[in-house]
Amino acid sequence: MNIVVCIKQVPGTTEVKIDPETNTLIRQGIENIINPFDTYAIEEAVRLKEKHGGKVTVLTMGPPQADAALKEAVSVGADEVILLSDRAFAGADTWATANTLAKAIQKIGAFDLIITGRQTIDGDTGQVGPEMSEMLNIPFIAYVSQIEEIKEGYLRVSRMIEEGHEVLETTLPAIITVAKEINIPRLPSLRGMMKSKSAAVTTWSIKELGVNDKEVGLAGSSTQVVKIFFPQRVSQAEVLTGEPAEQVEKLIGKLKEAKLI
Amino acid sequence: MDYFLTEEQKTIRELARRIAEEKVLPVRAELDEKEEFPWEIVKELAAADMFRVFIPEEYDGLGGGCLDLCLVTEELSRVCCGVATTYAVNALGCLTLIEYGTEEQKKKYLPDIASGKRLAAFAITEPTAGSDSSNIKTTADKVDGGYLLNGTKQFITNGGEAEIYTIIALTDKTRGARGASAIIVEKGTEGFTFGKKEKKMGIRASITSELVFHNCLVPEENLIGKPGLGFIQAMRLFDKSRPGIGAEAVGLCQGALEAATDYAAQRIQFDHPIITEPVVQQMLADMSINTEAARALVYAAARYVDSGAKDVTEYSAAAKVFASDAAMKITVDAVQVCGGSGYMRDYPVEKMMRDAKILQIYEGTNQILRNAIAMNLRKRKART
Ligand SMILES: Cc1cc2nc3c(=O)[nH]c(=O)nc-3n(C[C@H](O)[C@H](O)[C@H](O)COP(=O)(O)OP(=O)(O)OC[C@H]3O[C@@H](n4cnc5c(N)ncnc54)[C@H](O)[C@@H]3O)c2cc1C
Numbered sequence: 139m140n141i142v143v144c145i146k147q148v149p150g151t152t153e154v155k156i157d158p159e160t161n162t163l164i165r166q167g168i169e170n171i172i173n174p175f176d177t178y179a180i181e182e183a184v185r186l187k188e189k190h191g192g193k194v195t196v197l198t199m200g201p202p203q204a205d206a207a208l209k210e211a212v213s214v215g216a217d218e219v220i221l222l223s224d225r226a227f228a229g230a231d232t233w234a235t236a237n238t239l240a241k242a243i244q245k246i247g248a249f250d251l252i253i254t255g256r257q258t259i260d261g262d263t264g265q266v267g268p269e270m271s272e273m274l275n276i277p278f279i280a281y282v283s284q285i286e287e288i289k290e291g292y293l294r295v296s297r298m299i300e301e302g303h304e305v306l307e308t309t310l311p312a313i314i315t316v317a318k319e320i321n322i323p324r325l326p327s328l329r330g331m332m333k334s335k336s337a338a339v340t341t342w343s344i345k346e347l348g349v350n351d352k353e354v355g356l357a358g359s360s361t362q363v364v365k366i367f368f369p370q371r372v373s374q375a376e377v378l379t380g381e382p383a384e385q386v387e388k389l390i391g392k393l394k395e396a397k398l399i
Numbered sequence: 400m401d402y403f404l405t406e407e408q409k410t411i412r413e414l415a416r417r418i419a420e421e422k423v424l425p426v427r428a429e430l431d432e433k434e435e436f437p438w439e440i441v442k443e444l445a446a447a448d449m450f451r452v453f454i455p456e457e458y459d460g461l462g463g464g465c466l467d468l469c470l471v472t473e474e475l476s477r478v479c480c481g482v483a484t485t486y487a488v489n490a491l492g493c494l495t496l497i498e499y500g501t502e503e504q505k506k507k508y509l510p511d512i513a514s515g516k517r518l519a520a521f522a523i524t525e526p527t528a529g530s531d532s533s534n535i536k537t538t539a540d541k542v543d544g545g546y547l548l549n550g551t552k553q554f555i556t557n558g559g560e561a562e563i564y565t566i567i568a569l570t571d572k573t574r575g576a577r578g579a580s581a582i583i584v585e586k587g588t589e590g591f592t593f594g595k596k597e598k599k600m601g602i603r604a605s606i607t608s609e610l611v612f613h614n615c616l617v618p619e620e621n622l623i624g625k626p627g628l629g630f631i632q633a634m635r636l637f638d639k640s641r642p643g644i645g646a647e648a649v650g651l652c653q654g655a656l657e658a659a660t661d662y663a664a665q666r667i668q669f670d671h672p673i674i675t676e677p678v679v680q681q682m683l684a685d686m687s688i689n690t691e692a693a694r695a696l697v698y699a700a701a702r703y704v705d706s707g708a709k710d711v712t713e714y715s716a717a718a719k720v721f722a723s724d725a726a727m728k729i730t731v732d733a734v735q736v737c738g739g740s741g742y743m744r745d746y747p748v749e750k751m752m753r754d755a756k757i758l759q760i761y762e763g764t765n766q767i768l769r770n771a772i773a774m775n776l777r778k779r780k781a782r783t
Pocket residue numbers: 144145146163173175176179197198199200229230231232233235236239253254255256257258260261262263264265266267361362363364366
């Protein structure tokens with residue numbers, strides 16, 4: 139079972155602060171971590187490997203310092219790690235991100251399964267996984283909460299849907315995104331941590347990937363961030379006074395006025 | 400302070416701290432309350448390779464020494480001294496084997512201890528042999544097919560939960576301590592049962608039990624080293640393990656200091672945090688000074704042990720005595736700083752104070768160790 143896991147390095151906080159002058163994220167003083175949802179993807183891949191043999195390759199696109207995320211992946215069981223890093227990759231939207239990752243996966247070659255997190259805690263779109271499945275033309279299943287059976291060319295999973303659980307089968311290779319219900323990610327082991335310190339991170343730039351600089355990064359993005367802002371919080375509270383019965387009457391009137399009832 | 404640890408040692412400390420904070424902290428009060436053996440945590444420690452730390456590399460270990468063991472023990476004890484005791488005693492249970500065992504014995508037992516599959520324990524104490532540990536009565540008579548054990552060991556940490564026991568017993572009862580030998584006994588051997596499980600003041604996540612041997616036959620190849628050397632082997636073992644008790648103490652000092660400082664910074668009386676009171680500040684400063692002094696002495700003793708030096712008795716005893724006395728005083732003061740709240744079970748310092756006491760008692764009481772240090776002083780004086 140050869141498994142590719144895509145992970146993203148994100149700021150270790152959900153309270154992202156935005157510089158009002160430049161409209162960019164304030165990253166200073168914030169430690170980078172592996173996108174929490176992606177830790178479940180790594181764990182599931184490592185468990186599958188431990189059970190069925192094979193290899194876990196972890197892939198990320200990011201700046202050079204994203205190699206810390208890859209080394210952490212090694213400490214919890216990843217066999218090979220690849221960093222996609224190039225100035226030309228900067229400013230990618232979800233399409234350009236998925237495209238770059240998909241090209242890298244094609245370059246890796248034979249794989250049975252791709253696992254991604256359900257979404258990131260910074261970009262938050264949840265689009266990269268599904269987009270990659272289109273680009274690679276392979277089946278896609280989101281929110282997987284349990285892998286029920288996996289064997290050569292076949293996968294059966296249980297996934298979360300609003301009303302409960304849904305069991306799906308697919309051929310392999312395929313791509314899945316995992317929900318956090320799927321497992322409890324392990325802590326690293328000492329051997330893993332020592333191995334990770336000296337782990338070799340393969341780095342691919344545009345050249346190694348053999349892609350055109352028009353299809354990656356800002357140039358390859360058809361969407362662009364024009365502005366980031368916090369939604370204005372407008373609270374218009376109105377206090378109704380009088381006897382309870384009177385208040386209820388006033389409230390009903392207001393609701394009717396607003397065409398809410 | 401920077402103790403110039405190697406990269407590997409820093410990694411060990413970092414991961415041990417993570418386990419302590421993420422896995423032990425959430426359950427420590429419950430483990431204490433229920434006097435429950437921490438199997439879940441043992442599994443976590445095993446998965447993280449913590450039991451490999453002190454096992455030689457040839458037997459699936461990481462080949463670390465006394466200092467490496469101290470670093471893990473300290474971090475665990477900072478959060479729970481009971482869990483730290485379980486961990487440290489596991490090492491105690493197999494160090495004799497590492498030191499004096501044959502290749503076959505080591506191959507048979509050490510990989511399972513390294514992986515955390517099986518825990519180890521060490522037993523010398525008996526009802527008649529506490530401080531006077533040479534006064535043991537348990538016998539191991541040479542018979543056809545091995546040694547026949549009879550007798551009772553008391554207050555044995557990890558007793559009942561461990562699978563591999565190093566037992567000090569008399570293979571020649573006519574010679575007293577000189578007739579003692581170290582023998583490995585596996586849990587499940589016929590004639591080997593567990594008696595009373597003790598109810599303790601502190602370190603309640605650690606288990607302390609009686610071991611009962613009744614015509615328990617163990618194979619001859621389970622003898623460690625030569626017959627008659629058991630008592631000396633045990634004394635050498637304690638020389639090496641005592642810095643580990645010191646490390647438990649340092650962890651407790653650190654935990655208590657942090658808890659007291661946090662509390663003093665947020666507790667408001669007379670309109671200001673009590674940490675602004677000079678008297679409280681003096682107490683915290685003394686706690687801090689003694690914590691660091693204890694740590695420095697423990698690390699120095701551990702490094703001296705790791706250097707292979709022979710004359711370690713005095714220094715490892717000093718590290719254990721100084722650090723455990725510091726832990727007792729600091730945890731008492733931590734409760735004082737936390738006032739009425741500190742006396743309550745909802746706050747961690749109450750447990751820390753109960754836990755600290757054992758450190759002045761086991762692996763040689765502090766009085767007995769002071770005797771040993773004084774004896775060395777006298778010997779040195781006599782030689783000059
Ligand atoms: C503040 C901000 C604003 C943004 N605005 C826009 C915008 O307007 N339009 C737009 O199209 N995009 C926008 N992006 C998206 C940005 O380009 C994304 O960070 C990136 O494309 C990945 O998308 P995502 O973070 O939403 O990942 P998701 O699609 O939520 O991630 C799903 C999974 O895909 C994998 N994955 C995601 N990124 C990577 C990676 N770099 N390397 C490896 N695996 C990865 C992970 O497994 C992850 O769990 C914005 C991002 C941020 C932080």
